[in-house]
Amino acid sequence: MSLTDALDVRAGEDAHLVLRRATVLDPVAGIDAVHDVVVRNGEIAALAAPGEADADGAEVVEAEGLHAFPAFFDPHVHLRTPGQEHKEDVETGTRAAAAGGYCGIIAMANTQPPVSTAADVTALREQARAGASVPVGFLATVTKAMQGSELTEMVELREAGALGFSDDGLPIVDAGVMRRALQYQHLCGGNIALHEEDPRLSRDGAMHEGPVSAALGVAGIPSVSESTMVARDAALAGYEAARIHVQHLSAAESVEAVRAAKAAGVRISAEASPHHLCLTDEAVRGLDPHRAKMNPPLREERDRQALIDGLRDGTVECIATDHAPHQPEEKDVPFEQAAMGVTGLETAFAALHTELVLPGTIDLALLVERLAGGAEPFDLERPSLAPGSEANVVLCDLGAEWTVGEDGYESRSANSWCAGQALTGRVLMTVAAGQVAFRLRSFSLGVAA
């Protein structure tokens, strides 16, 4: 299904654009050349020879030297509504997504109260149609109130429009409950996204268990807390011929477990977050709760390398930000007391371009492919620049240098893991589901690039 068919977004005017002489890169569609990109009637109308497209009343954007990619898709965002609108809501969260180059996001269900009934889903979808800058899909919880004991009314939730299911924020500890959910998936459909953690191994841990936690005296969350649960659920999914998506992989052992499961034919997909791909637990040494406190925790260099290898060989098919907004008073406390999570929508592309592409660790094409890889695991069409596709385009200046937070954030929260960092590469414009969802102000004024 296309994003507009399956997700909800504020209705607006279809863009009519010509991105003149853009360097177009869509590795999945096999496009890597300079074109005039014509956007019309919600579609990529044409990829014309550079300088050749007829403006025909369209807004012409001079894009020489700029890159056009399929816009990104984030399968893991916390919009915090209902219940914690002081941190984020549909409007601010989707504005942040648009500013980060995303044409679609999936919102997690661990709100207050959690999204567990058809009425919850219906209300959220209405909010999205009223105020979402980019299409949003909503997951519902797997278990009632995320208690991990009883399944939600999964069929009715799907009928109300829940894209899939997740108790994200908490694991489903009881293997028997997990198995029932996987069996029931054959009736209700929809992927099940899993926060993999064994709380009996994590206990009161606040960071990765290793030499850094030993030095800091902070209780550790061992890698096996995650990897044993990945292995368990992969085995259950295989046994029930069901389908799972494992969220925010952090440990090398987990990547290996996913790789082995895929090799064995299990229907499993996986995501990794920008902060796990860029940072290690060395970033925790200063005990800064703003940037380095999240669950799963930042792990060691070998884990980071394993995640990168997973991106390369497709074990990890997508990058998901796990955008987790928090207010200052939840972070201005000692590390162990601070709320878990960091924001990421507005910085994902620039951070990964700076940290992984510019040093040559991965190719630009791989980054672009993985940033849009989160749609397919949830039965959505991958954003594409092939003519005739729904218009989901991000225009980037790969040479632009900027400092995170210098102009504030579109998000209501400022707990970015890379706040204050100088990054290279910037999103200038986002077209989502045929509409212009974002323009960097200096770019639209003709100042940038």
Add this chain to the structure above:
Amino acid sequence: MKHLLSIEQLSRAEIEAILDRAESFAEVGRRDIKKVPTLRGRTVVSLFYESSTRTSSSFDLAAKRLSADLVSVKAAGSSVEKGESLKDTIATLSAYDPAAIVIRHPYAGAAQMVANWTSAAVVNAGDGKHEHPSQALLDVYTLRRRLGSLEGVKIWIVGDVLHSRVARSNLIAFARMGAEVTVCGPPTLIPRGIETLGCEVAFTLDGIEEADVVYALRMQKERMSESFVPSLREYAANFQIDTRRLNPRQLLMHPGPVNRGVELSGEAIDSPQSLIAEQVAAGLVVRMAILYELLAGAEQAPSGDGEGSAPTPIGTPA
């Protein structure tokens, strides 16, 4: 040195400077009038979010011996019980313009955060299971007085290393002063990766006879219910330091308070090899030295009789 937040931040030379200063305060302590005017008119806030006898009383007395005005705040009975955040509490206390804030807090990094929020000098009197630098300094001071130097001295730290800020600060301090440190305890209570701090790891007391100093840690009773050890009885059977396991050449230390009959036998505590009482006495002079170094050390030379000595006591003829 603006703050004392960790042993990790201190060089060997900085540690020695504090210990030398403490020696001079020990001399003051032997006089009839034990008070010096160094911090007259300046305010020291002591803010304890956890219970403490030794650390809080010795910091309080140290501030008074230096003639500072002291404000002592305990979490119990304060606005903390009403839910005031640490940041707001610090803002409130900073309004009194204190020269120093001495803080103990149950979470790692608290003292570091406080240092970012106040212009006062901050002394970490224990942050979670992270560090307890003044304890490490007084322990090094105690050993230096007894042994002259820690160079090449073999020290075994025995017990619940996982939950001990003392273990972490002490092993860093001992190693920095040239000692060879071994941490010893049941594998459930030794943090994974601790060897990267520069120590050996042992899971039994076999080989403890090589130690010049045995430093026992407090074994907390609540660890039993969390299955870190099956019982106090089994812990004591395997790890208790008693006079049978301790040979007469070895020195015994403990940060207090001791669980008699658990980590140490009563006999060992009261043996002549035990430095426990000396550690407590050292706590006062070392904490005076810490406050002095932070508040007076940089700007003003001591007004006493020569380099490295303490200021003239109040009432002593000039």
